[in-house]
Amino acid sequence: MKLKKIAVRGLICVAVGVALCMFFSGTIENITTPKVKLIRPSRGKLSEKVELSATLVYPGAEEQRIDLPAGQTLTISRVNVRPGYAVKAGDVVMEAAVTGYEAAARQAQDDCDAALDALMEVERKNEGLALRRSEQSYADSYAALRAAARETNRRRTDMEVLLRAAKLECPDAGYPEGADAELTAAIDGYRAAEAAQEAAQAAFNRAARYGVSDEAWAYISERQTAREKLDDCTEKQLELEALNRAAGAIRAPHDGVIAQADLKQGDSWDGAVPLYSITPEGGAPALRAELTGVEKAVEEGMSVTLDAGSDGVGGTITGVGYAQSGERYADVAVTDEMIRAAGSLYSLAASPSKITLVFKAKESSCLLPAAAVRGSGDSRYVYTVNESTTTFGKRRLTLSKLDVHVIAEADGTASIEEDLSYYSIAYMEDRALREGGDVMEYLE
Numbered sequence: 001m002k003l004k005k006i007a008v009r010g011l012i013c014v015a016v017g018v019a020l021c022m023f024f025s026g027t028i029e030n031i032t033t034p035k036v037k038l039i040r041p042s043r044g045k046l047s048e049k050v051e052l053s054a055t056l057v058y059p060g061a062e063e064q065r066i067d068l069p070a071g072q073t074l075t076i077s078r079v080n081v082r083p084g085y086a087v088k089a090g091d092v093v094m095e096a097a098v099t100g101y102e103a104a105a106r107q108a109q110d111d112c113d114a115a116l117d118a119l120m121e122v123e124r125k126n127e128g129l130a131l132r133r134s135e136q137s138y139a140d141s142y143a144a145l146r147a148a149a150r151e152t153n154r155r156r157t158d159m160e161v162l163l164r165a166a167k168l169e170c171p172d173a174g175y176p177e178g179a180d181a182e183l184t185a186a187i188d189g190y191r192a193a194e195a196a197q198e199a200a201q202a203a204f205n206r207a208a209r210y211g212v213s214d215e216a217w218a219y220i221s222e223r224q225t226a227r228e229k230l231d232d233c234t235e236k237q238l239e240l241e242a243l244n245r246a247a248g249a250i251r252a253p254h255d256g257v258i259a260q261a262d263l264k265q266g267d268s269w270d271g272a273v274p275l276y277s278i279t280p281e282g283g284a285p286a287l288r289a290e291l292t293g294v295e296k297a298v299e300e301g302m303s304v305t306l307d308a309g310s311d312g313v314g315g316t317i318t319g320v321g322y323a324q325s326g327e328r329y330a331d332v333a334v335t336d337e338m339i340r341a342a343g344s345l346y347s348l349a350a351s352p353s354k355i356t357l358v359f360k361a362k363e364s365s366c367l368l369p370a371a372a373v374r375g376s377g378d379s380r381y382v383y384t385v386n387e388s389t390t391t392f393g394k395r396r397l398t399l400s401k402l403d404v405h406v407i408a409e410a411d412g413t414a415s416i417e418e419d420l421s422y423y424s425i426a427y428m429e430d431r432a433l434r435e436g437g438d439v440m441e442y443l444e
Helices: 002-032 101-125 133-166 181-208 214-248 336-342 345-350
Strands: 035-039 042-044 047-057 062-064 074-079 092-098 256-260 276-278 286-290 303-306 313-322 328-333 353-360 365-369 374-376 379-389 395-404 406-410 413-416 425-427 438-441
Touching: 035 379, 047 328, 047 345, 047 406, 092 101, 092 214, 101 214, 133 181, 133 214, 286 313, 286 353, 313 336, 336 345
Parallel strands: 035 438
Antiparallel strands: 035 425, 042 365, 047 286, 047 353, 062 276, 074 092, 256 276, 286 328, 303 313, 303 353, 313 328, 365 413, 374 379, 379 395, 379 425, 395 438, 406 413
């Protein structure tokens, strides 16, 4: 009986000893074996994100002016907009008045009255003079010729101004190379006026064959000069009234967004700068990002994300070009969603915005976290994990070194030429790894 108790105790001691050995061997293994995370590579197109700073611009903005006679100025009395404001066709953008309008209007009326008095005096002095039929025909053709000559002179002046501005010369026929629509219209207007003057000259020459008396000629020429003086004064008076009326409510020509509005109340405007500028009809503002330092090809149609709101707002590149300084830029059309996310278009204009440009590879490849790819240059490799089971049914993980070719890296992801989708890859180890060594997997 005593021997039996001793045997039982011995067995218990042996079992405890074996358990302790297993416990401590497991603890030692747990302490000494590197811990890693395992990942299965995926296939897809490598994407790279580039953050850029963008400012609000207005591509194709149209400068707005009103016709202003030489020497005349306007005084701005009210400005109803600022850059970033959306307007509808006919909205009053600003209000102004002809500078010194009251005095100018009185002077214009005085000039008209004096011209009318002069014409009436000519008629009074010649009230007893009766023109023969041939002399009246002469007078009419003479008046038509003078009017045609004055129109030709105005048209020539308009054309010459545009030709000098464009540094071009007008050929005998056709148009100079590089002439725009405004210049070609001015050339057409001058040539039509010149043809009309030639016709008026021919009509006058026919009427002049019959001759007129010196007394009749003096009356005809004096009356024509007085009439032209009255016409000129009346035209200037009408121009002044029309200008003051137009300046009182300067309206948007179409729907759009105000791109520039530098004038303010009290400013004097002489036509040297635009009153304001507006986006073209159907056009929209854009966020313009400089591409300095971006070596990859940026093309129209690429996707971007505006850093606004919790998830950002998607957009599309609508144009790529070069600034006057030579810097390359990309334009992203501003959408209603972007405006809502920013609060207003004016808010977008107030400070630069952050946009993210996404580059995607054209071909799919095997994708891995860049941290899982080791080595440098052309010597790159990964550690694959081979799984087996020990005699006691325990899971064993062993490392193998596998050389790979890295196509590209972006945003912490590596594009691998080889297909590694069948492998488990070890990374994020807590200590140095070696080929053939055992590892343990981090457990969540």
